Amino acid sequence: xxxxxxxxxxxxxxxxxxxxxxxxxxxxxxxxxxxxxxxxxxxxxxxxxxxxxxxxxxxxxxxxxxxxxxxxxxxxxxxxxxxxxxxxxxxxxxxxxxxxxxxxxxxxxxxxxxxxxxxxxxxxxxxxxxxxxxxxxxxxxxxxxxxxxxxxxxxxxxxxxxxxxxxxxxxxxxxxxxxxxxxxxxxxxxxxxxxxxxxxxxxxxxxxxxxxxxxxxxxxxxxxxxxxxxxxxxxxxxxxxxxxxxxxxxxxxxxxxxxxxxxxxxxxxxxxxxxxxxxxxxxxxxxxxxxxxxxxxxxxxxxxxxxxxxxxxxxxxxxxxxxxxxxxxxxxxxxxxxxxxxxxxxxxxxxxxxxxxxxxxxxxxxxxxxx
Numbered sequence: 001x002x003x004x005x006x007x008x009x010x011x012x013x014x015x016x017x018x019x020x021x022x023x024x025x026x027x028x029x030x031x032x033x034x035x036x037x038x039x040x041x042x043x044x045x046x047x048x049x050x051x052x053x054x055x056x057x058x059x060x061x062x063x064x065x066x067x068x069x070x071x072x073x074x075x076x077x078x079x080x081x082x083x084x085x086x087x088x089x090x091x092x093x094x095x096x097x098x099x100x101x102x103x104x105x106x107x108x109x110x111x112x113x114x115x116x117x118x119x120x121x122x123x124x125x126x127x128x129x130x131x132x133x134x135x136x137x138x139x140x141x142x143x144x145x146x147x148x149x150x151x152x153x154x155x156x157x158x159x160x161x162x163x164x165x166x167x168x169x170x171x172x173x174x175x176x177x178x179x180x181x182x183x184x185x186x187x188x189x190x191x192x193x194x195x196x197x198x199x200x201x202x203x204x205x206x207x208x209x210x211x212x213x214x215x216x217x218x219x220x221x222x223x224x225x226x227x228x229x230x231x232x233x234x235x236x237x238x239x240x241x242x243x244x245x246x247x248x249x250x251x252x253x254x255x256x257x258x259x260x261x262x263x264x265x266x267x268x269x270x271x272x273x274x275x276x277x278x279x280x281x282x283x284x285x286x287x288x289x290x291x292x293x294x295x296x297x298x299x300x301x302x303x304x305x306x307x308x309x310x311x312x313x314x315x316x317x318x319x320x321x322x323x324x325x326x327x328x329x330x331x332x333x334x335x336x337x338x339x340x341x342x343x344x345x346x347x348x349x350x351x352x353x354x355x356x357x358x359x360x361x362x363x364x365x366x367x368x369x370x371x
Contacts, residue, residue: 003242003266008131010197015099015106016207017126020224021088022119024076064091071098071110091123100192105227117225122215127234129206129267130177132197137204137243138174142250144242144259145172151254152246163241169211170218172238177203206267208234220276229273236273242266 056068063085064075075091082089092112102108111120138161142151147164149155155162159179164171178200181190193200210230215221219233242264244250253262296317299305350361 003264005269006131006133006137006243006265006267008133010132012130012196013104014128014130015102015104015125016096016128017124017209018094018099018106019123019125020092020094020120021123021212022090022092022113022121023082023088024079024090024113063087069112071095072112074112088121088123092120097188097192104231106224117227118223120224121222122212122224122226122230124209124211125215125230127208127210127231129238130193131204131206132199132202133204134202136176138176140245142244142246142254144244144262144264146237146240147172152251166209166211169209169214170237171209172241173205173207173209175205175207177205180205206238208238210234218275219273232271233273233275235268235271239266239268239270 058066058068058073060066061075063081064077066073066075072092072094075093077087077089079089090113094109098110099106111117113119138159143149143154143161143163144151145163147170149163160173160175162171162173177193181193181200181203190200193203197203210219210233215230219229221229221233242259242262243266244262244264247263250262253259350365354360354363
């Protein structure tokens with residue numbers, strides 16, 4: 001495999017979208033009263049303690065009360081509600097103009113609750129490569145990628161090619177940036193792109209969106225202090241995307257599943273990323289039996305359950321539980337009788353001794369038990 005890397009006239013790698021979340025327990029809890037502040041008290045305390053005077057309140061959405069500042073918006077949820085729904089009680093959404101001109105490590109990023117980056121969880125981040133190029137890679141091309149997709153018929157929506165799924169929190173989008181800027185008439189963005197590229201003509205974007213579910217569970221990345229890992233992991237994934245022209249030869253190799261011989265182009269050089277080993281949960285037989293026993297014991301403690309305390313009834317219960325798995329076969333119930341076998345062996349040994357006239361221990365034990 002000897003792919004060519006796409007080398008455009010000009011390119012820019014940057015973070016296009018960033019959502020952070022954090023838990024403001026110290027903010028939401030009144031330490032003097034040891035109680036959680038109410039919803040309206042939180043809003044007033046937010047204005048008073050953390051935000052500049054006169055901050056704009058922009059409304060309620062998805063359980064969060066949102067405040068708008070120059071460089072970001074803050075959404076805050078009542079602390080008790082956040083605990084009940086297992087969500088962070090604060091979300092920070094950054095404006096594009098604030099992060100567009102920052103470097104890849106976001107030096108100078110405004111952090112409203114202190115500079116400790118490890119306390120800001122990454123909720124969503126879009127890493128973007130925008131290029132100035134005369135070739136439109138969204139049309140008349142195929143895509144071999146680590147995502148499940150038909151190489152010749154990827155998911156398309158209008159002018160955008162989607163590789164991956166937003167449901168999985170890991171998706172790459174390819175789209176003509178020039179058309180997006182013109183359609184949205186976002187003059188602020190147009191000015192920034194024009195300043196960097198000199199013009200907005202022939203701009204194309206390759207955007208990698210990663211959400212917390214994918215970052216945390218698959219990549220082992222948690223907070224903003226691990227931003228370098230995000231870039232490395234993204235390069236690792238995006239470097240495996242191969243874009244090719246659907247020539248007859250490439251179509252033939254595709255049918256033969258001989259992907260390595262297909263002449264293709266890549267977006268970025270390969271970069272190694274070691275994913276953390278995920279501990280796989282192995283179902284325990286003992287744990288399953290324990291749960292069944294505890295459930296059964298709870299049932300047997302009831303008045304109705306006391307009527308089931310006999311082996312035949314247990315056998316019937318087991319049959320009712322597993323009859324759909326038996327497929328007409330006889331049910332054999334295994335009973336642990338190891339202790340009984342030992343007892344029988346001891347009694348037989350005593351019987352042999354008594355028969356030989358060596359002891360009357362068995363007779364004495366029988367008299368002791370049965371009078």
